[in-house]
Amino acid sequence: MALDELTEELARSAAAGDHRALGELLARIEPDVMRHCSRILPYHQDAEEASQDTLLAVARNIGRFEGRARFSTWLHIVTANCARTTYRSLKRRAAEQTSDELPTQKPDARRVSVIAGSRLDLLDAMEALEADKPDLAQALVLRDIVQLDYNEVAEQLGIPLGTAKSRIHQARKYVQAALGEDYR
Template structure:
């Protein structure tokens, strides 16, 4: 995904150009799918989150104001979509009596990487209930790999606050992810 081309398409799409929106969605789909797959261990789940993220982009592109880079805005949408897909999958599994809930991955059927992603998503949910202000900076930095200045610009807070929140979020996640002794 070429950044300058994507940014131009996003500006045109935000201004109401339907052809630019179509081209934008086509251009960003591979990167969106890769980002969803970083969080969701099952490819079908990542595809579902990708489709949801692309739909969100299509619906909300008119609200993209260009204050930050489009890719920064996009990564927020993608991370939220992947987390929402995970919550939905967890809820669906809990509603089915014949299937175990997705509280803990089954070590016999889940790879170490996939299990750690599920643990990470569970830890993010716990963090969000306790300190929702810490989740966005952490996800933007550690999942979306944005730099501190981009995160600060997107969230409208000073870079020092971003760093502090990320530090606190990582400390809290370590506590959630540590096995009980």
């Protein structure tokens, strides 16, 4: 999500309480948010749900955006978190379905598409990492999803550079082990 300076300025104004700026900001970021959610979630409807959740989260939490980092960085984190939350919710709903209910209309992505199946496997691995070691998951999201450099990750997390690099390395090893031999 490469956002321009006008978007960054709108975010600062919205964070300061300007409701007009917030409306304009949401309209400007919506296509980028949808594209980002579509990269994470394989089904269009799921990506739309995550996109709407992201826009709602931005609207509700814009006052927490402090402007220390770029808005685009903050938005990446919110978007990734909402997409992962949507995925967890969908997974939970699927598990709750009983065998006598009608099957879902969506085919199993792992059988339909290698790319979608890989994405779902990666989301499962990230979910396990988040549950087991949230500090590692946060560092990995900032580096590999938000694509911050190591110095920016350390700054965002308020930790030394060496600690940031160590967390990212440990997180990658954890995810690789969770994915198993098929992904090496």
